[in-house]
Amino acid sequence: MQQVRITRMTAEDVDEVSKLEQIVHPNHHWSKNSFYNEIANKLASYYCVKDEQNKILAYIGFWQIIEEAHITTLAVHPDYRNLQLAQILLIKIIEDCYENMIKFITLEVRESNIPAIKLYEKFLFTSIGVRKKYYQDNGENALIMFTQNIWYDKFKNNFGEIKNNIKKVIVNDK
Template sequence: MNLIIRQAEEKDIKPMALMDVLCFSAPWSETSFEKEIRENHLAFYIVAEVDGILAGYAGLWCIVDEGHITNVAVHPDWRRRHIGEALVSVLLEHTIANGIKSHTLEVRASNEPAISLYRKFGFEPAGTRKNYYEDNGEDAIIMWRMVE
């Protein structure tokens, strides 16, 4: 497997939106990804390619010295191959090198694989957002990670 992680480009917008439909019950629209990639100067998105095929992506907003992870997605065909782990690792390394001192995210309370992944990187639960997800009213766990 030849895995390449690189910064997302405009050509990735449509594949990212299609992947979101496969990965999430409340996917982002193609327009949302367009705004993130083209217009949001606080946003930093990366993609994972395996032999030229988009296998995953991750994004974050840099707000002063804080990184808010917005999305981490791995195509169902490419799961359990450490691609999500590689994406989070690169996202953290890049943003820490550029002055981010803490990272936060929300994750579905039922998403044990994601929670486990984030814990590997030092994220800890810090609270709950009740009824956060509009599609089913599920709670979100707020997780934080501080740069040491």
Template sequence: MDVIIRPMRKEDVEEVLEIEKLSFSTPWSKEAFISEVTKNSCAKYIVAEVDNKIVGYGGFWVVVDEGHITNIAVHPEYRSKGIGSKIMEGLIDLAKKNGITAMTLEVRESNITAQHLYAKYGFRQLGRRKGYYQDNNEDAIIMWKYDL
């Protein structure tokens, strides 16, 4: 499968929103994604494309010299095919190009699959946010990668 990683554009938002809704119990709004790609100069987003179809995306905010990963998702029909790995590689590469020296993210305590993906790229569990997720009061695991 040929996966193309490229910057997210405003015209990608509808497809991204579909993946967002299929992936998260409290999805971001269309307006939030449009704002991220058109107005937020600190936001950096990419998409994964297969046969001209967006099958995943990810993004982070540049905070001084750190990258705070905001979201990563892969369409359910394309999971377990290495696309999450390609998105992570794309985000790390983009972070390096933007002078980022460390990256962080929060992940649901129950999302073991995502935790394994992040660990594969050198992210380590270094904290916890109690009751972080509003939909079910689940804790978030805070992960960091310092060796970019």
């Protein structure tokens, strides 16, 4: 897979996204209605990564709350992991943040989710606290992760390096 396409998630994508959501999160997945509500929310932006055959391989979403972005979900199909797809989606979100004059990006992540924590640390998110028993399915704690100000040189330089290391051709469909 040399080329991937990033598209805004639409109502036509929800069936496939919802199937992927159940594969990625068999015990605690969002409902289809949650996705329909999210894509209708004016404060939210959701994107999919699709391959040449239009298959959805990954998706991400965030809310803009004044000068903060809150990442609500990020999932990559288990057969397509370690192919930079999560990084490609995070890059898309961060570019949106620059366009929208956002300063900080935050999210919650399960404290046992090492792959995700490592991914966010690569983008210079750090853990600033814990929400105790945040996840209802197993009572697990959430780490609250935040970027520094994304307009600072340290963040921008790191972001530039990550972008330079992406090995795929990315087509952005608005």
